[in-house]
Amino acid sequence: MLRVRNLKCYYGKIRAINGVSLSVRPRELIALIGANGAGKSTLLQAICGLISHWEGEILFEKVSLRGFKPPAIVQRGISMVPEGRMLFAPMSVLDNLRLGAYLRYRRRDHHGIAEDLESVMDLFPILRERAGQPAGTLSGGEQQMLAIGRALMARPRLLLLDEPSMGLAPFLVRLILDTLVRLKEQGMTILLIEQNARAALQIADRGYVLENGQIVLDGAAGELLADQDVKRAYLGKDYREFYEGRA
Amino acid sequence: MSKMKHGFFLLTIVIAGMAMSNSYHLQLLTFIGINTLLALGLNMLMGYAGQISLGHAAFYGLGAYTSAVLSATMNWSPWLALFAAIVLTTLVAFLVALPMLKLSGYYLGMGTLGFGMIVFILIRQWSTVTGGDSGLVGIPALSLGPLSLASGKAYFYLVWAVVLMCFVICERVVDSRVGRALRAIHDGEHVAAAMGIDTSRLKVGVFVLSAVFAALAGFLYAHLVSFISPNSFDFLVSVRIVTMVVIGGMASIWGSLLGASLLTLLPEWLHVFTDYEMVVYGLILMTIMIFLPQGLTRGLLDLYEQSRTIYRRPATSQEPTANR
Structure with a gap:
């Protein structure tokens, strides 16, 4: 449904996204996890047309989104929940x-x-x-x-969410994520961007890990949850092992 | 609800028109109407869409001078001249808005300020057409077929009928999806775009609308006073329109009426202070802004609600003690 190929985004001369490829199939819930400054939000803004300086390819339902303004992209069926809610x-x-x-x-x-x-x-x-x-x-x-x-x-066909769990109490995070699962069951395709990796991977079908503007890992959500590197970097486990290993 | 409001408004106009016999008072009310049009237009741009213009006197002048030159010098019918003035203003506003509204905040303020100055200088220097500093005389009075609108009372009704019409237009715009979109642009242009709103197109649209309102006010002004000079359209006039909007209340249609009324009436009331007039004028505006920073409309409503809660306090203050 959504296919991003070798995407590169720039802020002036700084490259925020450095050759990212990912795909979202219909009715999938995909988690994109990564730390602050990894480029998650930039990627999302490029898909929504809020950044127009990018290289590579973004295809939505086999149509390239290059040169599309945000209204045209909303019209095609992509809707975004921005970081920090940004309500009026x-x-x-x-x-x-x-x-x-x-x-x-x-x-x-x-x-x-x-x-x-x-x-x-x-x-x-x-x-x-x-x-x-x-x-x-x-x-x-x-x-x-x-x-x-x-x-x-x-009435989007693809829903993009930028850190919906930010600043929320754990039970609210649960509630929001449960809603996403329900939406998915109703047939929505969802790309979820999160720092809260555990919560995101628990409900996702597949996940991508973004670091310094590049995808460093991808796979089924369960595999990522069990992955040692992911655990160490994003799930806050294995710290003892981590420190002992260095010592 | 809004029909009732308009009916009430219409009734007030009719009663005021019938009760007023003093031509000075009638003229004052007519000026309030013209200023309300100016404030209303700018409020759509500034209050709702959040785009500042420090050059609105330019459109006011454009409307006044286009109509005046065509009807006084070239003997056009004033109504045809009005049509020409609106077409010209629309065109100019559109061409100005295209590059200008890429700016925002202070920069937009500076840009529109510059535009206002250019138009002012053009009016002053192009003396073969506009009469330059000595002004343009002999602007014909208006008439509707056999009905002459030259008298103070008839003109009063004309101006306020136009104001009422513009009120209705603005209310309909504000309550529509376009109005919501304008407020969304005010709040966050980026997010508004992400909702699918074509922000640049809407901003240009509301800029043109507010310019046309100003041109309409200019037309009414020129044919009322029958003599216009560049000083009625200089930078200070732009500032005064902004002040009306801010004092009356941003994003409030009725606030435009309040602001325009206050800023038209204050100088008249303050004549008694002779030399200190401007000092008192400034002090009053400062006091309003310090104590009612949201403008008169919001401020007075808040005061009213506060007074109601204070009045009710004896009943509510007992509840917390009972809970303890």
């Missing part, structure tokens, strides 16, 4: 959700929008309660739900 804080929860469906309003798909509003609010009942409230007054967990709901309102 002074606007109401309902207006935030409606903004997610901006392009569909333009096509006058009012019936479909009303349907999706209902299904998003069934997915996150708290949003129904808070519908009239400014998005900025929600708690962190509720904001993340709203950010996901807003992305779903575009």
